[in-house]
Amino acid sequence: MKIGITCPYSWDVPGGVQQHIRDLAEALIDEGHEVSVITAADDDTPLPPYVVGAGRAVPVPYNGSVARLSFGFLSASRVRRWVRDGGFDVLHVHEPEIPSLSLLACWVATGPIVATVHTAIPRSRVLLVTYPVVRTGMEKIMGRIAVSEAARTTLVEHIGGDAVVIPNGVATRRYRKADPLPGWPGPGGAIGFLGRLDEPRKGLAVLLKAFEILGPERPGLRLLIAGPSGDAADVLARVPAGLRDRVVLLGQVSEEDKVRVLHSVDVFCSPNTGGESFGIVTAEAMAAGLPIVASDIEAFRQVLRGGEAGALFATGDPTDLARVAGGLLDDEPRRAELSAAAQAEVARYDWSVVARDVFQVYETVVLGSTQVAVAADARGWPA
């Protein structure tokens, strides 16, 4: 089957959606399908052979953070050309609610279109206000996938209709084994964090506050933090001077180093305060066999089986995080138990399983439908 996939975010910025698309595309290619991905990317970004860039990605504020997106009439015409030349049997758009390529693809194309919604954004009036503009595209979607129940709820509320829930995949093999970074985790124990430093919803502030409580009572305990964006000095300034040398910031790390980071800590912390629909990073840490301490948001409750495959703490509460993380650090058998439970639980999310589920959705929407083509009614925009 010929499959066209749209990625709304910049390819070179690490993120859950980008990684989802990469793993899905590769899993589908492994199964013998022909896949083309169009993505927001600067023209000089090196891209894998199955990926097409749609031109300059522009950093813009949207929904509380800054994202690099492709929008505007130039991107629209690049998407139109990609659809016209692609001859796809199915078009799979990701995050069609984000003002970027996926929304544009819905606008310019007709035929079997599948949409995946990743992020749980609380119901807002914005989409209703712009509904006439967005509706044209949204109405063409024939099959909808949500990566979690939370994301499904968002989709149902925003767009109406329903969606099948197909959880994110995890390339579990990739995470199982790696050498820890030299000197880690160390005798005093270590807590890990992966994610953007400058995005409040990722909750780094909660973890730093909790470390203010844990640090003084555990002299050897260290924090290992890896993630793009944000100034290391900025983060360190939020830590009391006496604890600063025990907070190690690695900045953005490669995929390989990410796995090593996961194997360098005793406990992995996901302190997100919301906005997360699945938490791919958390699932990767589970695949690495790490005991997880995660905030009690719906997405994490689900992936951690309500606390059976990882410990939960009250969202946004550093004191509770310190209590739960401290308890785990002191309880080696409990850590081993959670580690095994996490690895068992995460097998359900392996990409080989997930890609097959996604393909079934494709098969359903192409029944009785023609190929994907350029919509005739796109207002005479430049082709």
Place this chain on the structure above:
Amino acid sequence: MIADIILIIAGALFVGVYVSWRAGRIDRLHARVDMARVALDVTLLRRGSLALELATSGLLDPATSLLLAAAVHEARNGDGPRDLAESDLTRALRAAFGQPGFRSSLSGIDGADELLAEVETASHQVFLARKFYNDLVGATRDARRRPLARTLRLAGRAKAPEFFEMDDSLLGDLGPGGHTMVTTSHE
């Protein structure tokens, strides 16, 4: 002796008049700050509603439309700080207007040029209103900081007005002043 008394009375009178003049001036400055703030709010609202009009006009692609509408929404109803949300709206407008060939792609469409010009004018008015407001805030804070005003509490219970800082240059790369926009809006 009498001359001394007259001198003292005259001195006291002079001080009294001077102090009350200073207090009156601070009072007038506060009133003007309030008015300037209202003017600034009006220009911000006007810019927001024009940006929304552009977003829903059908002139733009849906992605740009959604971007603008979301930014307007945040500035109006968001629970974050107002200055940041308004700066985000500026950035969203800048991203839309800054696309290469943006104007020419829309020229010739009915009402497009007028609407774009209106958005630009409204953005420029935000820049002006904010500048005037901040000038007055600066003057008022100076007047309040003087030793006499501080010792005698001439400002009374009125709170010191706050500067309103935001990114309000419509086109990128204009430097901190950002008023190059004037020329672009009258092209």
